[in-house]
Amino acid sequence: MSAVAGNPFANPVIERGEAAFRQHRRERLRMTLLGLAILIACFLVAAWVSEARPASIAAGLPRVGEYFSRIVPDLRWAVLFRDWETEGSLASWFYRADKWALLLLETANMAAMATAIGGAIALVLCFFASRNIARNTWSYVLARRGLEAMRTVPEIVYALILVWAFGIGPLAGIVAIAMHTTGALGKLFSEVVENADLKPWEGVRAAGGTWAQGARYAILPQVAPNFLSYLLLRFEINVRGASVIGFVGAGGIGQELYLVIAQNYYEEISAIVLMIVAVVILIDLLSDRLRKRIIGEARA
Incomplete structure (x- = not known):
């Protein structure tokens, strides 16, 4: 009653609706944060179980790059279109x-x-x-x-x-x-x-x-x-x-x-x-x- 008396344009129904909306938004925010916390916890547990540790990843990445560098063929432009017996040609790669x-x-x-x-x-x-x-x-x-x-x-x-x-x-x-x-x-x-x-x-x-x-x-x-x-x-x-x-x-x-x-x-x-x-x-x-x-x- 005081809010209505102090502000002749106030509407109790609108105020209750806004309060309910703010309460609903706070509840949604809490649930979102809770869900995010659970997701992060599950992710960390999965990483621990699968041994996906930063140190292991950092140690393995260079070896992955080394392996890929080995499978890249040694092609040479001067003999690129020669026969399969010529090393460095496409034909020798797909012999x-x-x-x-x-x-x-x-x-x-x-x-x-x-x-x-x-x-x-x-x-x-x-x-x-x-x-x-x-x-x-x-x-x-x-x-x-x-x-x-x-x-x-x-x-x-x-x-x-x-x-x-x-x-x-x-x-x-x-x-x-x-x-x-x-x-x-x-x-x-x-x-x-x-x-x-x-x-x-x-x-x-x-x-x-x-x-x-x-x-x-x-x-x-x-x-x-x-x-x-x-x-x-x-x-x-x-x-x-x-x-x-x-x-x-x-x-x-x-x-x-x-x-x-x-x-x-x-x-x-x-x-x-x-x-x-x-x-x-x-x-x-x-x-x-x-x-x-x-x-x-x-x-x-």
């Missing part, structure tokens, strides 16, 4: 490019086949793993937990196990990548299905359609463009993954890269890495163009 190109093709084929297999299995399982259209609770739980198990284990761990089972070669790599792809795509696909419009689904079911018919004719046409986008993105990821699992004998260019690293053929390391980077960039560009074109036509 095994034909073999590496075939291994890169094998790597891309491994990624393509694994993506196709994993995508097909994920396409089936995603409908069971979608909460909104799952046939029952048990099918939902089993499909979800199965997809989680498949994507939790890294491809290289699968490859280690499968190399023992199938022997050294691309088959182990294809199966390993396909298993992880199934888990990853199954989750993404199921999330897309859960965001689909259920009116067509309800119409198909009301007309006497089976659960499978509802998934095929009511849900799949809606989600197919997103499925295709995720599938192409996964193919790009699998090309990179296929380049790594060769380190454990699962075929592809990774196996050759592991050999030259183990034998300290420094210039060959940089040549193979550059070829991998070039192929991955090319596949990414082509896949991006294909994805935009197909998705655009599907939504037109």
Whole structure:
């Protein structure tokens, strides 16, 4: 009452609102500071557990630079475009490019086949793993937990196990990548299905359609463009993954890269890495163009 008597323009409702706003802002500031303190504490604990100490980093960085300086080829401009027998030429740097190109093709084929297999299995399982259209609770739980198990284990761990089972070669790599792809795509696909419009689904079911018919004719046409986008993105990821699992004998260019690293053929390391980077960039560009074109036509 005194505030109102002293200031005829004061409004108690506005004053209470401003006080509540200031209190809310102070509370938000306290919560933000508390969250920041917890984040910093977690970061420090993680750094301590992983032994990421400033002294270790400072000691290791020069050695990293030294290693990279060794893999840089000794190219000389005067003989840059000479034949492969001339040291300092590009041809001598990539003197095994034909073999590496075939291994890169094998790597891309491994990624393509694994993506196709994993995508097909994920396409089936995603409908069971979608909460909104799952046939029952048990099918939902089993499909979800199965997809989680498949994507939790890294491809290289699968490859280690499968190399023992199938022997050294691309088959182990294809199966390993396909298993992880199934888990990853199954989750993404199921999330897309859960965001689909259920009116067509309800119409198909009301007309006497089976659960499978509802998934095929009511849900799949809606989600197919997103499925295709995720599938192409996964193919790009699998090309990179296929380049790594060769380190454990699962075929592809990774196996050759592991050999030259183990034998300290420094210039060959940089040549193979550059070829991998070039192929991955090319596949990414082509896949991006294909994805935009197909998705655009599907939504037109």
